[in-house]
Amino acid sequence: MNYTVRDSTPEDCKDIMRLIVDLAEYEKMANEVKLTHKELEADGFSSNPFFKCLVAEVPEEFKSKEGHTLVGYGFYFFTYSTFKGRAVYLEDLYVMPEFRGKGIGKALMSHIAQIGRARGCVRMQFTVLDWNKPSLDFYSSQGALNLTATEGWQLLRFEGDHLEKLAQSAN
Amino acid sequence: MASFILRKAEPKDVSDILRLIKELAKYEEMEDQVILTEKELLEDGFGEHPFYHCVVAEVPKEHQSSEGHTVVGFAMYYFTYDPWIGKLLYLEDFYVMKEYRGYGMGSEILKKLSHTAVKTRCSSMHFIVAEWNKPSIEFYKRRGASDLSSEEGWRLFEIDKQYLVKMSSEE
Numbered sequence: 192m193n194y195t196v197r198d199s200t201p202e203d204c205k206d207i208m209r210l211i212v213d214l215a216e217y218e219k220m221a222n223e224v225k226l227t228h229k230e231l232e233a234d235g236f237s238s239n240p241f242f243k244c245l246v247a248e249v250p251e252e253f254k255s256k257e258g259h260t261l262v263g264y265g266f267y268f269f270t271y272s273t274f275k276g277r278a279v280y281l282e283d284l285y286v287m288p289e290f291r292g293k294g295i296g297k298a299l300m301s302h303i304a305q306i307g308r309a310r311g312c313v314r315m316q317f318t319v320l321d322w323n324k325p326s327l328d329f330y331s332s333q334g335a336l337n338l339t340a341t342e343g344w345q346l347l348r349f350e351g352d353h354l355e356k357l358a359q360s361a362n
Numbered sequence: 363m364a365s366f367i368l369r370k371a372e373p374k375d376v377s378d379i380l381r382l383i384k385e386l387a388k389y390e391e392m393e394d395q396v397i398l399t400e401k402e403l404l405e406d407g408f409g410e411h412p413f414y415h416c417v418v419a420e421v422p423k424e425h426q427s428s429e430g431h432t433v434v435g436f437a438m439y440y441f442t443y444d445p446w447i448g449k450l451l452y453l454e455d456f457y458v459m460k461e462y463r464g465y466g467m468g469s470e471i472l473k474k475l476s477h478t479a480v481k482t483r484c485s486s487m488h489f490i491v492a493e494w495n496k497p498s499i500e501f502y503k504r505r506g507a508s509d510l511s512s513e514e515g516w517r518l519f520e521i522d523k524q525y526l527v528k529m530s531s532e533e
Contacts, residue, residue: 350486353506
């Protein structure tokens with residue numbers, strides 16, 4: 192069964208949103224998805240995009256049970272390390288369960304690594320939930336290091352009311 | 363000493379920024395990992411599509427540091443994207459020179475950034491902190507930050523250059 196990996200277009204946003212919700216469900220956090228496909232389109236396809244997205248597509252004859260041909264995506268953007276410079280951040284990587292085991296996940300990641308290297312990036316970073324053993328194993332096999340375990344990095348966040356409160360106290 | 367200003371970094375600030383990056387790296391016990399150069403900082407921060415944004419804290423000449431510096435603190439940030447909620451502000455580095463602490467500079471920098479986050483319609487400000495860095499963790503928690511590594515189990519991963527190259531050459 193063949194597939195292609197390509198850059199996404201504004202028309203793909205509804206499908207990408209569908210896959211984003213699928214992944215959120217797998218991560219047991221589906222109720223946290225507030226974004227709409229219209230916002231995704233505005234934020235990803237303007238002259239100054241906030242993210243990039245690659246999609247994996249299968250031919251019509253291999254479409255999913257529900258009739259979809261867009262079966263996976265890799266969502267990324269560029270970040271910066273004050274130690275080493277340009278980096279690529281892999282925000283989401285997902286392949287629909289019925290299309291797994293065919294190398295699609297690896298292909299998406301490989302393309303993003305290529306794009307990163309072409310842009311002068313020296314590393315790729317991402318976060319994984321500590322209970323997500325299949326993903327932890329997959330990334331380990333690709334040479335990924337768990338920096339939380341080895342260097343003790345903790346991910347923190349200011350959001351909602353706390354962010355608002357902090358902002359309002361600025362001069 | 364009470365007066366200081368916060369301003370957007372300019373190209374002329376890159377040597378001060380690199381100096382402060384190295385000081386922060388030393389505090390994090392990772393000084394030898396900084397390979398970034400002034401040239402890269404200049405190219406990556408002040409070109410057409412900057413990889414980062416930077417705010418600096420400056421004191422008047424009469425309050426310059428023991429080594430003659432007037433740029434005594436900085437924060438480096440960039441915009442990232444969460445497919446569930448949209449734009450985020452990511453705080454990459456945040457540092458005030460030791461002899462200038464306790465005057466509220468750190469607080470003001472954080473407030474200014476959260477103001478920027480709200481103004482640019484970011485839902486949240488994210489950053490990582492080393493788990494042993496109790497003073498910083500307390501500083502952030504006092505202001506309402508949540509520790510997502512403890513609360514939700516997120517682990518930070520990295521794939522560095524050698525594996526990126528390997529991955530990008532596989533199909």
